[in-house]
Amino acid sequence: MDLALTILIDGAIYASWLFIVALGLTLIFGVLKILNIAHGSFYAIGAYAAASIVGLFAAEKFAPAFSLVALLLAAVAVAVIVGPLLERLLLRRFYGRDEVLLVLVTYALFLILEDVSKLIWGVNPYYVTEPYGLFGDVSLGSLFYVGYDLAIVAVALICGVGVWYGLNRTVLGKIVLAVIHNDEIAASMGINIGKVYLGAFTFGVFLAALGGAFTAPMISVQPGISVGVIIVSFAVVIIGGLGSIGGAAIGALIVGVARSTAVHIWPAAELFSIYLVMAAVLIFRPEGLFQRAVARRI
Amino acid sequence: MTKGTYRRVMTAGAMLAAGLFAAGAAQAQQTFKIGIVTFLSGQAAESFGVPAWNGGKVLIDELNKGAAPAPYNKVGFGGLKIEPVVIDENGGATKQVQELRNLYQRDNVDFVIGYVGSGDCLAVAPAAEELKRLLILYDCGTPRIFEDAKYDYVFRTAATGTMDNVALARYLKNSNVKIEKFSMINQDYAWGHDSRSDFIGAMSSLYPNAKPEADLLPAFGSGQYGTEVSALMRTGSTVVHSSLWGGDLQAFILQSAPRGLFKKATVVLSAADHAVPPLGDKMPEGAIIGARGAYGLMAPKSALNDWFWKIYQDAYKVYPVQAPYRMVQSILGVKSAIEKAMEKNGGKKPTNEEIAAALRGHEWDSPGGRIRMVNGNGHQAIQDIAIGKTKWNAATKSMEIVDIQRFPAECVNAPAGQKGQDWLKAGMPGAKC
Amino acid sequence: MSRNLHSTLLYSAALVALLLAGLMLPQWLLFLLTMAASHGVVGLGLIVMMRGGVVSFGQGLVFAIGGYVAGLAATRYGVTDAVVLVLLGSAAAAIAGAIAGPLLARYRSIFFAMLTLALSMVLYGILVKSSAVGGSDGFNVPRPSLLGFSINETNSDYAFFALSSVIATVLTLLVTIYCRSSRGLLSLAIRDNELRVEYLGTSVRAAMAINFIIAAALGGAGGALTVISLGHIDPNFSYWTRSGEFVFMAILAGHASAPAVFLASLLLELVRSFSNKYFPDTWQLALGLFLLLIILFLPKGVGSLWAKPERLPRQAAEKAKQAAARNATEAAE
Structure with a gap:
């Protein structure tokens, strides 16, 4: 019983981290129809920005609690600077082109950002440990956890509920849903598609950067952190269905729990557990758990 | 596609090829041109690749000035200046084999020191052997290199994992x-x-x-x-x-x-x-x-270690850890082997075979202690x-x-x-x- | 038929010229050309698929299968002939394609790309875990012989160059002939409008599955060729970045002309190699910029510089119109 509880808690923490990133990925795909390989780079840049801003706050002798504000600020800064810049200058030129071509564009972007962040921040590691101790320790079952780990769950819940509410209960959200559903018809109804694209992309970048910024306190921020996160968040959106927000949540939970079950019970299968779930979903529901099968072109 | 256009494409290709050939043909004479391959990007850059090359860089600067302590006080390698060419190891083993061949065949380096990743070491070793060019593996730890195969031109100057x-x-x-x-x-x-x-x-x-x-x-x-x-x-x-x-x-x-x-x-x-x-x-x-x-x-405490510690710390404001030490022990090992070979051949720039013969079973002092090429028929160091x-x-x-x-x-x-x-x-x- | 004959002559002449030119090229360039040709064969498969309107983002799957089968045949079962190894690799990949193809043939656009990507990553996960085939480090493959001749250090660069050139030329010719056949032209019709093709009584799924299998066979041949000349294989053959490079190669080539893929492959190898040499610290930046510029300014690929993709469908339409007219007159009589 205790083991089951541990598996669930560990799975939920991992799933929360994953969900924040995958939510941005699925949102960008839903609206812009771009499968964004550079999403991992935005995550990494978020972590770097968090390191810089937390460092700045610490130098100004702000109270440690402000470091949480710094994390949020980092994500907002990355989104506001990187989002519009890339959307306006680069992605805009490729709308309407083949979706696979757009994957390639983001792959090129991934390569470029990898070196650009190295040019800005160098290769030496950054640590953002100030926020990590803010929430103390929490004991759950026979183990105790760092409170911050559980705070990530709260952040993921806020993101998920916020996006759900925003999409389903606000006018702006309805407009975005209309564009997700069919952008041509939405445009003919007088919706400014360009603005929706810009907003959705920027918000997607924000979520990736938020994931990175909130992970920064528990890792060493250095080159290469962008790669690992791409593959797992791809697995999440494949399992959940591309472009589906509920799918991203369920996909993240499935991956999280599958992984923590493997670690606790059959550790040799940890890496493979994610691929195994993905393969199983692909065989039985290749379009993902929450995706309507696409109609063919007429 | 018409014949005319095909001819045009072929001509363009031939011209491109000719240009590249000319670019690659220029050859260094009175220096030692060495290829250095290590991680400059990706996950292993921070901990291994970049500090290793940092260590190599300060050492080569000092060696070229002849400012290292004895017995390493000769300029460069045996009086010939060292000219390094650095390549990023990031990108997978296939790329490493291609770039290693390019280093030897296009850039005409005398030998290559490199490789942190075990998979990369495993892949490049046969390529160097086939070309009969000297390859010094400086970091990777897999025992498979010399346990599974025999090489004449490949050496590893660090112990296995x-x-x-x-x-x-x-x-x-x-x-x-x-x-x-x-x-x-x-x-x-x-x-x-x-x-x-x-x-x-x-x-x-x-x-x-x-x-x-x-x-x-x-x-x-x-x-x-x-x-x-x-x-x-x-x-x-x-x-x-x-x-x-x-x-x-x-x-x-x-x-x-x-x-x-x-x-x-x-x-x-x-x-x-x-x-x-x-x-x-x-x-x-x-x-x-x-x-x-x-x-x-x-x-271990030694004059050589104190000297290396100081030049590294002066240059980078942090003390050296394992990666720069392994790079340095590799460069010093080759240097002493080259100088041993030059004593034998009367001071000429030694050939690949002469350096390999001198390096086989060689021993030398490094900042991390004595390195001895004992295993793998004298090709694999223990320390x-x-x-x-x-x-x-x-x-x-x-x-x-x-x-x-x-x-x-x-x-x-x-x-x-x-x-x-x-x-x-x-x-x-x-x-x- | 005369067009195919014309192509055969042209390709043979080009091959002879290439083999002669190879005698004068420096060794490093020979090896680079060998790699470009081997990878180009995989890209050729992608072009076959792209003509039907789908792009696989997981050609690493068949590339790795071909490579591992050739590598294992050489190390475990003592197969020494390079041509046999390529055939084995290609056949194994084709079988894998025949299993996966019909399942995937239902899907289009990004879903097809994602599914193939996922499959290749599943294989990657399996290979990393398989210590029997060297795990993540992979294993080395000894130099094979070529049609009874032994390959040694002095002639290996040229031998592999010749082998890959011959195989690449033959396969390109076969693909060109296939693309001109009625079955091949069907792909373009599917790309234009699937439903119409189905109303005409042809199975789109079967056509897509066949394209997938052809692409798999080509991918396997490319993988085997790469392993033979490289002498090494590891799970990265199936990694997503590898597949991404194949897609880039195919996009850079465009689907207008099959031989263009080799030019694209060569260009990619050259850019990668020289940016590595001149910008060791920022070669990814250079490569990424190159990709972006190509996609921006050569949207239809280098093949569009000399071949017009519209020609084929229009000709097909002409043929169809003539046939329809003939049928109409026959019916009237």
């Missing part, structure tokens, strides 16, 4: 640590797999009654270790072994230390010395760590290793390594002609400690 884990187990035994159960966490790729089985092998002869418990294999570059820490905390193990390195190691330490892993168990880390300077006070006390040699804070324990020095505000134990090379490496795994299975016969 076997010694890291044998030394850890011996350190535990010498320090009278009682072990009933132990757990392990290693990355799910060749380095992690090899380290794990080497540690189990060494433990089974030194602690025949200790049982392996949790045996975790997180993905390389995972960054999230919460679940693994829970699994380790649930065990009754008093010792936790890990061969994690770089960003993965630092993330694991940052996430496991607050949850009390380092208080509950003795954590032994086979390659962790490079995490000490960046982590500083975030590095937990009482961890038993290795450096894959006698490097950095655990280097002494040191293991120590982390301790915070409140007065100097720095993390120190105390209770250092040194193990002679013959104590922790398999004897010549025997495979590491077989030696461990047999109970490490013939070890001279």
Whole structure:
């Protein structure tokens, strides 16, 4: 019983981290129809920005609690600077082109950002440990956890509920849903598609950067952190269905729990557990758990 | 497609080819042009690639000025200046084979020093052998290179990974640590797999009654270790072994230390010395760590080490850890072999074969101690290793390594002609400690 | 038929010229050309698929299968002939394609790309775990012989260059002939409008599956060729970045002309190699910029510089119109 509880808690923490990133990925795909390989780079840049801003706050002798504000600020800064810049200058030129071509564009972007962040921040590691101790320790079952780990769950819940509410209960959200559903018809109804694209992309970048910024306190921020996160968040959106927000949540939970079950019970299968779930979903529901099968072109 | 256009394309191709040929033909005469391949980007840049090349760079500058202490005080290699060409190791083994060939055949380097990744080492060794060009592997740890094949032109100037884990187990035994159960966490790729089985092998002869418990294999570059820490905390193990390195190691330490892993168990880390300077006070006390040699804070006292420490620290404001030491021991080894070959051939620039002959079975002093090319028919180095324990020095505000134990090379490496795994299975016969 | 004959002559002449030119090229360039040709064969498969309107983002799957089968045949079963190894690799990949193809043939656009990507990553996960085939480090493959001749250090660069050139030329010719056949032209019709093709009584799924199998066979041949000349294989053959490079190669080539893929492959190898040499610290930046510029300014690929993709469908339409007219007159009589 205790083991089951541990598996669930560990799975939920991992799933929360994953969900924040995958939510941005699925949102960008839903609206812009771009499968964004550079999403991992935005995550990494978020972590770097968090390191810089937390460092700045610490130098100004702000109270440690402000470091949480710094994390949020980092994500907002990355989104506001990187989002519009890339959307306006680069992605805009490729709308309407083949979706696979757009994957390639983001792959090129991934390569470029990898070196650009190295040019800005160098290769030496950054640590953002100030926020990590803010929430103390929490004991759950026979183990105790760092409170911050559980705070990530709260952040993921806020993101998920916020996006759900925003999409389903606000006018702006309805407009975005209309564009997700069919952008041509939405445009003919007088919706400014360009603005929706810009907003959705920027918000997607924000979520990736938020994931990175909130992970920064528990890792060493250095080159290469962008790669690992791409593959797992791809697995999440494949399992959940591309472009589906509920799918991203369920996909993240499935991956999280599958992984923590493997670690606790059959550790040799940890890496493979994610691929195994993905393969199983692909065989039985290749379009993902929450995706309507696409109609063919007429 | 018409014939005309095809001809045009072919002509363009031929012109391009001719231009490239001309570019590659220029050849260096009175210098030693050497290729350096190491990680300048990706996960291994911070911990291995960049510091290694930093060490190489300051050393080569000093060597070219003839400013190194004896016996390395000749300018460059035997009076010929050293001209390095650096290539990024990131991008997979296929790319490394292609770029290695380009270094030899296009850039006409005299030899290549490089490779951190085991997979890269394994892939490039036959390519160098086929071209009959000299290749010095300076870092990678897989024993498969010389255990599975024989080479005439390939050398490795650092010991295999076997010694890291044998030394850890011996350190535990010498320090009278009682072990009933132990757990392990290693990355799910060749380095992690090899380290794990080497540690189990060494433990089974030194602690025949200790049982392996949790045996975790997180993905390389995972960054999230919460679940693994829970699994380790649930065990009754008093010792936790890990061969994690770089960003993965630092993330694991940052996430496991607050949850009390380092208080509950003795954590032994086979390659962790490079995490000490960046982590500083975030590095937990009482961890038993290795450096894959006698490097950095655990280097033996010598004039050569003091000199290297100073030039490195002056240049980069941080003290050197394992990666620069291994690069430096490689460059010094080749330098002394070249100079030995030049004594023999009357001072001419030696050929590949002459350098290889001088390097086979060669011995030299490095900042990390004496390196001896004993195994793999004189192509594989063995060296002494040191293991120590982390301790915070409140007065100097720095993390120190105390209770250092040194193990002679013959104590922790398999004897010549025997495979590491077989030696461990047999109970490490013939070890001279 | 005369067009195919014309192509055969042209390709043979080009091959002879290439083989002669190879005698004068420096060794490093020979090896680079060998790699470009081997990878180009995989790209050729992608072009076959792209003509039907789908792009696989997981050609690493068949590339790795071909490579591993050839590598294992050479190391475990003592197969020494290079041509046999390529055939084995290609056949194994084709079988894998025949299993996966019909399942995937239902899907289009990004879903098809994602599914193939996922499959290749599943294989990657399996290979990393398989210590019997060297795990993540892979294993080395000894130099094979070529049609009874032994390959040694002095002639290996040219031998592999010749082998890959011959195989690449033959396969390109076969693909060109296939693309001109009625079955091949069907792909373009599917790309234009699937439903119409189905109403005409042809199975779109079967056509897509066949394209997938052809692409798999080509991918396997490319993988085997790469392993033979490289002498090494590891799970990265199936990694997503590898597949991404193949897609880039195919996009850079465009689907207008099959031989263009080799030019694209060569260009990619040259850019990668020289940016590595001149910008060791920022070669990814250079490569990424190159990719972006190509996609921006050569949207239809280098093949569009000399071949017009519209020609084929229009001709097909002409043929169809003539046939319809003939049928109409026959019916009237």
